[in-house]
Amino acid sequence: MxxxxxxxxxxxxxxxxxxxxxxxxxxxxxxxxxxxxxxxxxxxxxxxxxxxxxxxxxxxxxxxxxxxxxxxxxxxxxxxxxxxxxxxxxxxxxxxxxxxxxxxxxxxxxxxxxxISEELATHFTSGWLVIHITMAFLSYAAFTLSAIFSVIYLYQHRLLKQKKWNNQMKRGPSLAQLDKASFFLNIAAVPLLFLSLILGSIWAFHTLEGAEWIFDSKVILSVFVLLMYTIYLFQRVVRGWTGKRITELNVICFFILVVNYVLSNLFSTFHLWT
Incomplete structure (x- = not known):
């Protein structure tokens, strides 16, 4: 150590x-x-x-x-x-x-x-749980990178509107590239989060007593995060949203993800480690 x-x-x-x-x-x-x-x-x-x-x-x-x-x-x-x-x-x-x-x-x-407690350590012997957490963190990382691309997009968009072209913008990718990169990362992250929730539910069903876990704050907020990013993909793919409007929606989705990670554990009954 x-x-x-x-x-x-x-x-x-x-x-x-x-x-x-x-x-x-x-x-x-x-x-x-x-x-x-x-x-x-x-x-x-x-x-x-x-x-x-x-x-x-x-x-x-x-x-x-x-x-x-x-x-x-x-x-x-x-x-x-x-x-x-x-x-x-x-x-x-x-x-x-x-x-x-x-x-x-x-x-x-x-x-x-x-x-950690011995009980929690025992839970980690479950392959379902390990894969569940791994997929969740991979999706979080992809969502974070997507949000960073969106923030850079909004920064460059604001400078363009103000007609302030600087060296930082010359070195950076175009708005179209930023928009596409953000979108592709979300395409990868949403299925990862969905599969993570499915595997976590399987683990909870076989490990935890009763069905109270369904109403756990972490579970509810995670489902809400998945719903928000699904709405993002729907607006982008089906309704054809692009540019500043879809970028702002992506930032809102990420903010909800951060709230989920930071606050939901305070009220969760079994998500004690993430």
Missing amino acids: HIQSILYDLIIVIYACSVLFYFFDFLQNNRKANKIAFWLLSIVWISQTIYVSQVFLQEALPFWSKFDTLFLFSWLLITLSLLVNIFFRMDIFLFFTNVVGFSIMAMSMFLESRN
């Missing part, structure tokens, strides 16, 4: 430096700073991967507490953002994504690590 603590502190420091270099590049269009930031971010990803691997080697899963889930979520954001950057080369997207990723990881500093 002492080695993990040192590794965690090192990751935080390197991650902060990476974000600072990305911020300097964002303001000054400095390619050298951008290159340093990218390599520092790569080191963060490797270090986080080692940290998560150590948890698995200890015959545990990184889902035990808020600390673990936030750390895992930060790792997922970095992983997906690096993959997006490899194929599409979006520096401004990397900057915004890793501001979010660093903020999430920094929040985990104020939370305790693994502190």
Whole structure:
């Protein structure tokens, strides 16, 4: 645990430096700073991967507490953002994504690590539950990246309306590319969340006594999140919404997702770890 603590502190420091270099590049269009930031971010990803691997080697899963889930979520954001950057080369997207990723990881500093009951540990022997949580977090990561594309879209749209064309916009993707990327991420995320809810329901049906879990705050809000993103896809695919209107709807959907993650657990009877 002492080695993990040192590794965690090192990751935080390197991650902060990476974000600072990305911020300097964002303001000054400095390619050298951008290159340093990218390599520092790569080191963060490797270090986080080692940290998560150590948890698995200890015959545990990184889902035990808020600390673990936030750390895992930060790792997922970095992983997906690096993959997006490899194929599409979006520096401004990397900057915004890793501001979010660093903020999430920094929040985990104020939370305790693994502190679970024997009963909860027993539940994690269920393959249904492991797949349920994995799919849920993959969908959350995809929804987050989609929201980041939407925020960048709204930022660039506002500058265009004000006729303020700057260096940041010249380096960024077009509004059409941002709109399409956001849409494709949601196409991937909605089925993942749907399957996650199905698998979670199967686990709850076979594990928990009674049907009270159906009325759990986390379950109800998660279904509402799925409904909102389904409405987003309906408006986009069937009714043909594009541009600023559908982008604003996507941001609203993500806000509801954040509310679900942050607040619903306060009233949940069995979602004690995510």
